Amino acid sequence: MTWYLVNGDVYMEHRFLKKTLKLEEGRIFVLPPDTRPEEGAHIYNAAGKKIVPGFIDVHTHGAVGVDVNAATAEDYEKICRFAAGNGTTSWLCSVLTDTKEQTCRCIDEFKKHQQMEQKGANLLGIHLEGPFLSSEYKGAMPEYLLQKANLPLLKEYQQRAEGAIRYITVSPEVEGIPDMIPEIRKLGITVAIGHSGADYETSWDAIRKGAQSCTHTFNAMKLLHQHFPAIMGAALESDIYCEAICDGRHLHPGTVRLLLKVKGLDRVVAITDSIMAAGLPDGKYKLGVNDVVVEDGDAKLAENGVRAGSTLTQNVALKNLLKFTGKSLEEILPLLTENPANLIKIADHKGFIADGMDADLVVLDPDFEVFDTFVGGRKVTSEDSNI
Numbered sequence: 001m002t003w004y005l006v007n008g009d010v011y012m013e014h015r016f017l018k019k020t021l022k023l024e025e026g027r028i029f030v031l032p033p034d035t036r037p038e039e040g041a042h043i044y045n046a047a048g049k050k051i052v053p054g055f056i057d058v059h060t061h062g063a064v065g066v067d068v069n070a071a072t073a074e075d076y077e078k079i080c081r082f083a084a085g086n087g088t089t090s091w092l093c094s095v096l097t098d099t100k101e102q103t104c105r106c107i108d109e110f111k112k113h114q115q116m117e118q119k120g121a122n123l124l125g126i127h128l129e130g131p132f133l134s135s136e137y138k139g140a141m142p143e144y145l146l147q148k149a150n151l152p153l154l155k156e157y158q159q160r161a162e163g164a165i166r167y168i169t170v171s172p173e174v175e176g177i178p179d180m181i182p183e184i185r186k187l188g189i190t191v192a193i194g195h196s197g198a199d200y201e202t203s204w205d206a207i208r209k210g211a212q213s214c215t216h217t218f219n220a221m222k223l224l225h226q227h228f229p230a231i232m233g234a235a236l237e238s239d240i241y242c243e244a245i246c247d248g249r250h251l252h253p254g255t256v257r258l259l260l261k262v263k264g265l266d267r268v269v270a271i272t273d274s275i276m277a278a279g280l281p282d283g284k285y286k287l288g289v290n291d292v293v294v295e296d297g298d299a300k301l302a303e304n305g306v307r308a309g310s311t312l313t314q315n316v317a318l319k320n321l322l323k324f325t326g327k328s329l330e331e332i333l334p335l336l337t338e339n340p341a342n343l344i345k346i347a348d349h350k351g352f353i354a355d356g357m358d359a360d361l362v363v364l365d366p367d368f369e370v371f372d373t374f375v376g377g378r379k380v381t382s383e384d385s386n387i
């Protein structure tokens with residue numbers, strides 16, 4: 001099916017331009033605004049709307065009643081549909097630290113999902129959050145499942161996943177981790193540091209050895225002290241990407257502004273870190289092996305009140321970021337599009353609107369609400385999203 005998206009303002013090279021977009025065989029072709037659509041093509045009138053690249057979420061544990069750690073292939077599809085309705089066109093499923101058996105099961109269900117007809121957003125790969133994490137800043141990670149560095153185990157997971165593990169969170173202070181980072185990268189996995197009380201020097205060692213991102217920056221990590229800048233200081237000072245959960249709970253708006261000022265607009269990645277309660281009312285839920293209670297949209301561990309992920313979606317993250325920072329849509333969009341694409345090394349085909357890029361697009365109305373979503377050139381919001 002060929003689409004012509006006409007009359008919209010199209011986000012290209014950090015500004016909005018009047019263009020016609022032709023979507024054919026899953027790809028974008030950028031045409032002059034007065035181009036006459038081919039006969040038989042579908043025409044989408046985007047007058048008064050903005051056409052932006054689809055959002056990419058590199059860190060989410062679930063939504064609409066599905067916990068990634070317990071998900072079946074069919075469950076992944078539910079998240080894909082929900083995500084698309086919120087402007088997310090690509091995502092990584094974040095597998096929380098779990099038993100080997102359970103992690104392998106997650107990998108197998110992921111592979112099964114890849115064999116199914118794709119609906120909604122693209123499930124691009126797996127993010128392992130652990131198990132090589134420090135117990136001191138475990139957050140919602142079950143302590144008894146944390147491990148020291150174990151390259152053979154990760155190799156086994158990556159082999160089983162047929163290369164689908166794209167991203168991993170490790171703590172620099174865990175025995176053997178800094179030296180393992182170059183080996184992890186050889187497996188095609190981007191390394192994030194987090195859930196960590198690492199000192200400044202150890203954190204920089206991990207960065208020099210190839211860590212490229214910081215997991216939910218400020219949350220579940222040692223914060224900056226004037227004498228001991230810690231992982232926080234190294235993350236802010238270096239050029240690595242910094243994930244940020246912009247739900248207004250995990251980070252005060254002032255902290256978000258500070259992060260953007262220090263890191264720049266090209267180094268912050270807006271993630272959701274959402275759990276199965278996203279898209280559902282308050283209540284009792286699971287996060288891996290944990291029981292979680294959600295009150296007023298805020299997720300906490302039932303046993304001790306420790307915050308445990310979010311109920312955020314990326315369209316809400318976008319609106320929060322605009323509100324918290326006072327910056328323009330043009331300035332904020334990279335945090336949800338090209339920055340995550342660059343981080344997980346898919347920017348040659350996703351994260352931007354340009355000739356030949358994947359036709360993953362979001363149509364925003366003047367209030368920045370998601371009006372429609374296209375994935376691989378298909379209009380998924382009406383076709384197969386259950387919103």
Ligand SMILES: CC(=O)N[C@@H]1[C@@H](O)[C@H](O)[C@@H](COP(=O)(O)O)O[C@@H]1O
Pocket residue numbers: 061138139140141216218219220249250251273306307308309310
């Ligand atoms: C999925 C998940 O569990 N994510 C972490 C959680 O482990 C941690 O406890 C919390 C700290 O948040 P806080 O800094 O607001 O306490 O951040 C995130 O929610």
